[in-house]
Amino acid sequence: MPSDSDRRLRVGVLGAGQIAQAAHFESCTKAVNADLYAICDVADDLRERMVITHGAEKSYDDYDRMLADPDLDAVIIATADAFHVPASLRALAAGKHVLCEKPMGLTVEECLDLKAAVEKSGKVFQVGHMKRFDAGLQAARAFIGDEMGEMVALKAWYCDSTHRYPMTDAVQPLIVTSANARKPSANPKADLRRYYMLAHGCHLIDTARYLAGDIVSVQARLSERAGIWCWFVDVEFATGALGHLDLTVQVRMDWHEGFQIYGRNGSVLGKTYNPWYYKTSEVDIFREADGATHRVLGADGHFYRRQVEGFARTILDGTPMEGAGIDDGLASVQAMVAIARSVETGRPAALADMTGGV
Secondary structure (H helix, E strand, O other), X not given: OOOOOOOOXXXXXXXXXXXXXXXXXXXXXXXXXXXXXXXEOOOHHHHHHHHHHHOOOEEEOOHHHHHOOOOOOEEEEOOOHHHXXXXXXXXXXXXXXXXXXXXXOOEHHHHHXXXXXXXXXXXXXXXXXXXXXXXXXXXXXXXXXXXXXXXXEXXXXXXXXXXXXXXXXXXXXXXXXXXXXXXXXXXXXXXHHHHHHHHHHHHHXXXXXXXXXXXXXXXXXXXXXXXXEEEEEEEEEOOOOEEXXXXXXXXXXXXXXXXXXXXXXXXXXXXXXXXXXXXXXXXXXXEOOOOEEEEOOOXXXXXXXXXXXXXXXXXXXXXXXXXXXXXXXXXXXXXXXXXHHHHHHOOOEEHHHOOOEO
């Protein structure tokens, strides 16, 4: 592991719920160039337990007071989806850098408002699409950009499993809850079609964009049978490459996620694991020039910690952003809305024409 940096990013985490406990607190405490400076949550019992457990320097029950702390450099927005944009806007207005959990927002309009605020602020804004810090996906992207030549097609799939909770409960820390936690006005899981797209679809879309570039339009079909939601999505990429996405929740098998890519000078085949295993994707890169396949070991599979470190490098050292930026977050929301509209109408939907939410 690399040695700790002398220059460190002081991070405050907004929200002490499941994603913060499972990912962000540990990521900040393990990062080589960042520290868990503060935790903010309205639930006193939950917040104070997390402060003691993870050794945060400061504890806040009021978000604006945390943002007013001059020693705070950046915030991680680890709240429910409905609070992502409002919390990001307040952080930017206070002069803080932002790492916002995915999806960036719930509607195209609020994402456009956030984009304008980010551009005005001059601050670093990154979306928590942590799969971009999977060494296997990074190796695939490097091969695509440097050696593969023209891409012909990409197929990608993200299939959540009925067995995922016994699996994740075994490897995640015990998640502590509080009756005093702040919740959205509406239950996010009341509409499972919408919830599954926002929770899982954004990962699949961002992986496709990370590897194949901008999506211009989609044509989608949805099957809701046997307690399974299955979206098949034909994708038009700006490069002219063909695309097909499969989002299925929940398959009666193991977690099933991966991709295939065909190009002029080679191909890529990837298998991705449940993220809570912290296991790098197994990505086989075939080079036509030597007829051989290469696979990166990717011994460091802590994508969430690597995400925080990349965020900190961009702020502290001015390195190019490795993660998803504001335009990536907006494009992901536009694509999810386009998929929903295409399902409703039975026709292709162009991302640039999208308004509203999923």
